[in-house]
Amino acid sequence: MEITAAEALVRCLEKENVEIIFGYPGGANLPVYDALYHSSRIKHVLVRHEQGAAHAADGYARVTGKVGVCLATSGPGATNLVTGIANAYMDSIPLVVFTGQVPTTQIGTDAFQEVDITGITLPITKHNYLVKDPNKLPGIVKNAFHIAATGRPGPVLIDLPKDVAQSLIEFKYPATVRLQGYKPTYKGHPARITEIAGLIKQSQKPVIYAGGGILSSRAADELLQLAELISAPVTNTFMGLASFPGDHPLFLGMLGLHGTRYANLAVTECDMLLALGARFDDRVTMHLKSFAPEATVVHIDIDPAEIGKNVITHVPLVGDVKLILKTLLQQLERIDRSPWLSRIREMKEQYPLSYNREGGLKPQFVIEQLSRFTKGNAIIVTDVGQHQMWVAQYYQFRKPRTLVSSGGLGAMGFGLPAAIGASIGRPGDMVILVTGDGSLQMTMQELGTMMEQELPVKILILNNQSLGMVRQLQEFYCEGRYIATQFKFHPDFMQLAKAYGIPGYTLQTEEDVMNLLPQALSAPGPALVNCLVPPYENVMPMVLAGKGIDEAIDY
């Protein structure tokens, strides 16, 4: 029996076990919505802005490990997705993004609401398709899900012209994927693995530098086993946080720009740096020449293009880090490294994370208490700015995929929609959004989505009445000439909460945190907690531009 390509699309999504789509309708995707109307298996979440749809699908993907799906119409609907797609691309998050397009007969004529979205998203998608032949749609959808989820994950976009969506086709979902030019390498080269095992045995002062790849390959257990077996301290990139227990004695916290002093010093002193699913980002390495100067660098990554991109690697190994660690573990025995571990303990004691508790309610204190109250049993979503870094420093993560944050793109406004996606993806878990007054105001229209979906998201605003992170940059790099970083108008967040029917709390003192925060967290349903924190607090430590990570400044 023939069905429309739009109906076929919905069947494809059902075959891919898609449960949820975040989207926004319009003329060009009308046929797809009409087909969705008849699906009992796929739930649609109506957002308030397409950027929210992409971020929500992204948040959903990060906490579930599944592919996130979103849908927008042509023209402005499609361009509104762009930030969300770029965000998923930078952080290697699997998404399949559908856009409506003007009919094929009108493509190229500057038709109403026509934009070349495959052209626009070329550099920010892993791959994209403009569907011209309706019969090819099922195969394209099959490929898109495969490409998005395998190898190094990423977003794939499918642009579907309206007339194609309305065409009748004989539906058949292909059983297999055929892509000549796409064959990710999973199994690591055995000889290299043996070489690495040998290097680990020889090394006196190894450090494991673990990134987002650990989470995407679900290798947290193997990482823990490796660290304990070879007595190597572990530092996480920002994206790698939650892949190693925050309360573990071998944990060094985050490294890099706002990393702990001891993580950065350990990397500087180490004789072997074992990079696992991490991409030597400039926020991590800072001044390249002084990064891990003593170390033999071993780099394990699924993407060959990451190897040797930023630093010279002594031992490269392409493959899936989980599979590789499993093999590596079989070739290793327990190693004791008392001198190195006592040196690490010494650094931790000498240079602990610290802040000044005087002078109002400190944001670091709020996060410390949040960490204590939740004991790592929550999903923490953040926006972008100082508050994000304080979460990275002061929250102890205990379980994989409990941090959802925009690392590579650093897109303010990610938080609220991503929290919505996370809460839908993991309905049993408490989802806490830590945001800033600047970031929240970028996408706060999604409060409507949150309430419509009855999501118990707890929103914690570290409200410094400013764009704190950039203000901090102006303090250090522009001699305190503050421009465009201090808001002169401040919304009444309690009234805002009320407008959406969300219980609101204002916290001004440490006592408020001790009394009201547990209350806000334990009450059923959502909460909006406005923490009034001082405007001139800085994220410390901090590595100034051009400096090595061993030269961080601190309080």
Next chain:
Amino acid sequence: MKHTLAVLVENRPGVLVRVAGLFSRRGFNIESLTVGRTENHDISRMTIEVDGDDRLIEQVTKQLHKLIDVIKISDITREEYVDRDLVMIKVNAEPGQRVEILQMAAIFRARVVDLGRKTMTLECTGNEGKINAFEESLRPYGIRELVRTGKVAMLRGSRFAGVSSGGKNDNNGE
């Protein structure tokens, strides 16, 4: 150093944009790029010349590999290969100069493909050096128009850079 890459790609709309876009976005400079279909109509072959040190070429190659439509890349720079470029030159040719120009053409084994009242159009194939020399030798007469196809290249002997010699390499980062 100039590198010559033979790149096999799916013969689909947009492939050229993907490849060219990658070069500009990552700041790699294309010296020349030619594209045409192969013995298999679903596959096109690009010959790309790019200038850079080994580390840059390694990045170019790895980034190209990531394009889903790219099937295979061979850096043939250090191999034995034959390369050809084709040029058409429309040169000023008053009746009195024609014999001289034809003699010049004979040296380069160029052919006359068109004659105008005051011009001649010549076609010449060969490697880059030969084409450059041909151009220089005609310059004194006054070149009115010149068009080159850009370089195409093929490995010598029974070695292939085609699909038949295996799929996309499993690149281990070397």
